[in-house]
Amino acid sequence: QKEVExxxxxxxxxxxxxxxxxCTYSNSAFQYFMWYRQYSRKGxxxxxxxxxxxxxxxxxxxAQVDKSSKYISLFIRDSQPSDSATYLCAMSISNxxxxxxxxxxxxxVRA
Amino acid sequence: xxxxxxxPSRVICKxxxxxxxxxxxxxxxxxxxxxxxxxxxxxxxxxxTSNEGSKATYEQGVEKDKFLINHASLTLSTLTVTxxxxxxxxxxxxxxxxxxxxxxxxxxxxxxxxTVL
Numbered sequence: 001q002k003e004v005e006x007x008x009x010x011x012x013x014x015x016x017x018x019x020x021x022x023c024t025y026s027n028s029a030f031q032y033f034m035w036y037r038q039y040s041r042k043g044x045x046x047x048x049x050x051x052x053x054x055x056x057x058x059x060x061x062x063a064q065v066d067k068s069s070k071y072i073s074l075f076i077r078d079s080q081p082s083d084s085a086t087y088l089c090a091m092s093i094s095n096x097x098x099x100x101x102x103x104x105x106x107x108x109v110r111a
Numbered sequence: 112x113x114x115x116x117x118x119p120s121r122v123i124c125k126x127x128x129x130x131x132x133x134x135x136x137x138x139x140x141x142x143x144x145x146x147x148x149x150x151x152x153x154x155x156x157x158x159x160t161s162n163e164g165s166k167a168t169y170e171q172g173v174e175k176d177k178f179l180i181n182h183a184s185l186t187l188s189t190l191t192v193t194x195x196x197x198x199x200x201x202x203x204x205x206x207x208x209x210x211x212x213x214x215x216x217x218x219x220x221x222x223x224x225x226t227v228l
Contacts, residue, residue, distance in 0.1 A: 004154075008152060041222065043220050049216070088155070098145070101155045
């Protein structure tokens with residue numbers, strides 16, 4: 001069993017729809033949770049970073065963490081074609097520890 | 112700010128040759144740099160962690176004699192793939208964390224596509 005599970009998709013949605021992404025994990029020691037966006041042939045860029053269970057909002061993005069279920073989510077509201085990318089979840093045990101990544105979900109937002 | 116560059120962006124080489132990939136933090140000093148490889152439609156797999164002036168820490172299963180890492184300064188780390196073979200073809204990505212940061216966010220480079228013929 002992988003430490004971090006993420007459905008690779010692909011996921012295709014019409015412009016304006018809500019995109020829902022999620023990851024599950026098995027290591028209860030994970031305390032820090034991140035979502036990265038990666039465009040084709042580029043390095044990942046950090047979108048959201050959360051520590052505690054609950055919701056965190058940043059513009060059109062909402063990150064949700066449920067430590068009791070070992071489940072994290074990312075929601076993208078009012079999706080745009082420019083949101084088309086691969087979204088990777090990542091998590092770590094401590095603030096300065098190595099990251100464990102999910103496989104990434106490829107999202108296409110159709111105009 | 113917090114820009115990481117990689118050079119080259121793409122390299123094609125013959126089997127048996129060595130390839131060096133550079134990772135630079137352009138506008139900050141990096142305490143730690145990480146090297147990942149990514150196969151198509153798969154996640155980033157951490158290969159090694161390097162700190163300036165000290166030996167790199169390799170992940171289990173990564174051959175340190177094949178993937179040589181040198182972290183010469185706070186802004187430069189290099190990965191040398193020695194005697195490359197077709198199975199080493201992959202997307203190699205580096206990341207760096209800032210010297211002063213409340214949260215050690217990793218800033219990623221754009222990646223280097225290595226193709227070994």
